[in-house]
Amino acid sequence: MVAQATRSNCNHRLRRFRRLGPTRQAFRGPSSRSPFPERLIREIGVICGSFLLCGLTLLTAAVPPLLAQQRVKVFIAVDMEGVTGVVGPEQLGPTGFEYQRFREFMTAEALAAIEGAREAGATEILVADSHGNGQNLLIERFSPDVRIVRSWPRPLGMMQGIDSSFAAAVFIGFHSGTANPAGVRAHTFSSANLAGLTVNGQELSESGFGAAVAGHFGVPVVFISGDDMATAELRALVPDVETVVVKQALGFHSALTATPAAAQARIRERVRAAVIRRSAIAPFRVAGPVAVEITFKNYRPAEMLSYLSLFTRTASHRVRYAARDMVEATRILQFVEEYEFGLAP
Numbered sequence: 001m002v003a004q005a006t007r008s009n010c011n012h013r014l015r016r017f018r019r020l021g022p023t024r025q026a027f028r029g030p031s032s033r034s035p036f037p038e039r040l041i042r043e044i045g046v047i048c049g050s051f052l053l054c055g056l057t058l059l060t061a062a063v064p065p066l067l068a069q070q071r072v073k074v075f076i077a078v079d080m081e082g083v084t085g086v087v088g089p090e091q092l093g094p095t096g097f098e099y100q101r102f103r104e105f106m107t108a109e110a111l112a113a114i115e116g117a118r119e120a121g122a123t124e125i126l127v128a129d130s131h132g133n134g135q136n137l138l139i140e141r142f143s144p145d146v147r148i149v150r151s152w153p154r155p156l157g158m159m160q161g162i163d164s165s166f167a168a169a170v171f172i173g174f175h176s177g178t179a180n181p182a183g184v185r186a187h188t189f190s191s192a193n194l195a196g197l198t199v200n201g202q203e204l205s206e207s208g209f210g211a212a213v214a215g216h217f218g219v220p221v222v223f224i225s226g227d228d229m230a231t232a233e234l235r236a237l238v239p240d241v242e243t244v245v246v247k248q249a250l251g252f253h254s255a256l257t258a259t260p261a262a263a264q265a266r267i268r269e270r271v272r273a274a275v276i277r278r279s280a281i282a283p284f285r286v287a288g289p290v291a292v293e294i295t296f297k298n299y300r301p302a303e304m305l306s307y308l309s310l311f312t313r314t315a316s317h318r319v320r321y322a323a324r325d326m327v328e329a330t331r332i333l334q335f336v337e338e339y340e341f342g343l344a345p
């Protein structure tokens with residue numbers, strides 16, 4: 001409709017141009033005192049204005065396609081404990097007899113999220129493989145324009161790759177934090193080593209910590225899938241976040257689960273809805289400076305870290321440190337988690 005209106009508008013202006021014959025004769029007339037009679041100047045003005053208007057109309061018609069090509073970048077962090085059907089170690093690591101099958105389900109949930117995001121207008125996707133060894137996703141299943149972050153260590157941990165150019169962040173397969181008494185495989189960053197993590201006095205799980213990193217860059221976390229405990233934890237921090245509960249926690253190693261196909265369909269549908277209404281979901285921002293307190297399961301990490309002036313030992317198993325912002329807080333936490341004497345190569 002815009003194109004038709006443009007054409008008729010231009011034709012109208014051309015008809016006006018053809019009517020200029022008499023004006024040109026008047027210009028040649030002997031009685032003319034000025035070489036540019038007033039009427040001619042007026043008509044030239046009308047013609048120029050008309051062509052300018054046609055040009056602007058054509059340009060306006062071309063703008064919507066240009067806007068449609070605007071970049072919409074979506075960041076997707078994928079963990080595994082919150083993937084459909086996962087209840088224990090047999091699904092979670094290379095030695096588990098079900099691991100290879102559950103890598104398929106994990107990958108399929110990430111792909112469902114990508115499809116939903118694309119249906120909502122996403123033009124660029126970055127996926128962070130954020131579970132275990134960071135090498136779980138079957139990368140050959142992704143389309144060539146998707147970029148994937150793999151393995152550790154990496155400065156921003158589970159959120160590696162996020163920056164302020166992203167429009168939204170999506171969490172797939174997330175689990176609840178170590179302070180949650182009811183979630184499937186509830187832990188924070190390390191089930192073997194950490195018993196608690198607070199940021200500015202507030203206990204944060206991996207989803208909350210990740211949301212605060214995204215919030216540092218002004219990016220809202222718009223979606224999370226996992227068990228009912230994991231989704232409730234993030235909703236407490238980000239009330240408008242879209243959630244898909246793929247299983248109900250019955251215990252640390254037990255759940256009432258949906259089937260992979262049913263969960264993937266829901267994830268696709270709700271990620272689409274979440275990315276569409278991303279501007280209505282506020283980023284979770286933690287104001288700096290950031291005070292982080294880590295409680296270890298063992299005694300000696302707290303003892304050794306207290307040798308460094310950056311850390312204050314606040315209890316037998318606990319240290320505190322201060323960081324400028326969530327990026328620095330994450331980098332220090334990555335160091336605490338990953339450093340070991342004799343690291344090689």
Ligand SMILES: [Zn+2]
Nearest residue numbers: 079081189206
């Ligand atoms: Zn995790």
